Amino acid sequence: AQTVTQSQPEMSVQEAETVTLSCTYDTSENNYYLFWYKQPPSRQMILVIRQEAYKQQNATENRFSVNFQKAAKSFSLKISDSQLGDTAMYFCAFRTIFGNEKLTFGTGTRLTIIP
Amino acid sequence: DTGVSQNPRHKITKRGQNVTFRCDPISEHNRLYWYRQTLGQGPEFLTYFQNEAQLEKSRLLSDRFSAERPKGSFSTLEIQRTEQGDSAMYLCASSLGPQIEAFFGQGTRLTVV
Numbered sequence: 442a443q444t445v446t447q448s449q450p451e452m453s454v455q456e457a458e459t460v461t462l463s464c465t466y467d468t469s470e471n472n473y474y475l476f477w478y479k480q481p482p483s484r485q486m487i488l489v490i491r492q493e494a495y496k497q498q499n500a501t502e503n504r505f506s507v508n509f510q511k512a513a514k515s516f517s518l519k520i521s522d523s524q525l526g527d528t529a530m531y532f533c534a535f536r537t538i539f540g541n542e543k544l545t546f547g548t549g550t551r552l553t554i555i556p
Numbered sequence: 557d558t559g560v561s562q563n564p565r566h567k568i569t570k571r572g573q574n575v576t577f578r579c580d581p582i583s584e585h586n587r588l589y590w591y592r593q594t595l596g597q598g599p600e601f602l603t604y605f606q607n608e609a610q611l612e613k614s615r616l617l618s619d620r621f622s623a624e625r626p627k628g629s630f631s632t633l634e635i636q637r638t639e640q641g642d643s644a645m646y647l648c649a650s651s652l653g654p655q656i657e658a659f660f661g662q663g664t665r666l667t668v669v
Contacts, residue, residue, distance in 0.1 A: 445598075478660075485560070486599075486647070486660040532598050541612055542587065542654050546598030 443468045443535050447547035454523055455555050461508075462518045462550045464533030472538040475509065477518045480549075481529040489531070492516065493538075520552075528554045560661035562648050568667045569638055576634045577664045581650030588631050589658060590623055591647040592616065599647055605631060638668045 444467045454460040466475070477489040492500045492509050499507050504524075508517045520527055533547040561580040569575050581588050586607050591599035602621070603613045607628035617623075620638075625631040635642055645665050649658040 483662075485662045488657050491657070534598075538655075542604060543589070543601035543612065543614075544591075544599070544658065545601070548596065548598050 443470070443473075443537075443545045445533050445535050445545050445547040447533055447550050449550045450548070451551045451553070453553040453555055456525060457522055459519060459521045460523055460552065462520075462531050462533075462552065464516045464518070464547055466514050466516065466533070466535050468514070468535065468537075470537050474536045474538060475507075475516045476534040476536070476544070477505070477507070477516075478532045478534060478546075479527075479529045480532065481526075486532070490518065523554050525554050525556060528552060560648055560650050560659050562646075562661040562664050564664060565662065566665050566667075568669060571640060571668055572637055574634065574636045575638060575666065576632055577646055577648075577666075579631045579633070579648030579650075579661060581630070581648070582659055585650035585652055585659075586628065587651040587653065587656075587658070588625055589649040589651075590631070590633055591649065593645040593647055593663070594643075602633075635666075638666075640668050642666060643668045 446465045473494045475492045478486045479489045480486040490502045490505050504521045506519045530549045532549045534544045536544050563578045589604040590602040593599040603623050605625040608625050620636045623633045645663040647663045649660045651658040
């Protein structure tokens with residue numbers, strides 16, 4: 442069974458600063474996906490960024506980038522030039538590439554961007 | 557395309573009553589997923605469908621829970637004889653395929669009193 446751990450329940454950062462959210466996971470699989478999802482208050486969850494485990498290059502999406510360390514089973518999210526709209530719950534999630542299609546989520550990090 | 561739609565958005569029910577939630581996925585998405593999210597936790601997988609076939613069910617889905625997707629389009633999740641522990645946000649998601657991003661709805665918040 443896979444587990445996902447987010448050890449930072451809450452974080453806050455000043456607008457325009459950079460913040461890094463941590464995530465570790467445990468699996469015996471070799472091929473899988475990792476995701477960061479954002480859940481703004483009272484709104485639906487949306488995908489921020491996705492990483493395929495077989496790719497060595499870290500994924501980037503505009504101001505969002507990841508630091509994927511496969512051997513350490515670590516998958517952190519860096520948000521650069523943070524904006525007020527980045528305020529949300531952030532969930533790290535895992536999914537195997539083959540077989541069961543379920544997402545396994547961490548407990549989330551509540552990020553607040555301070556004006 | 558209006559995204560994944562879930563109804564109702566909120567439901568308050570008395571313990572012991574039955575409730576049913578509906579999820580309308582993005583059109584042409586053949587995968588549909590149900591998750592449950594309690595306060596302070598991440599979503600937990602309940603079940604998923606490929607078209608009308610229910611392919612996987614979590615152990616969280618007790619005998620009181622049943623999900624259907626009769627024509628491979630919308631899906632319903634029914635909880636019979638609700639208990640206070642069923643209070644949670646029930647999330648639905650859909651995708652075009654197993655390698656494709658899942659899109660989530662806004663959820664149905666259930667409160668059992």
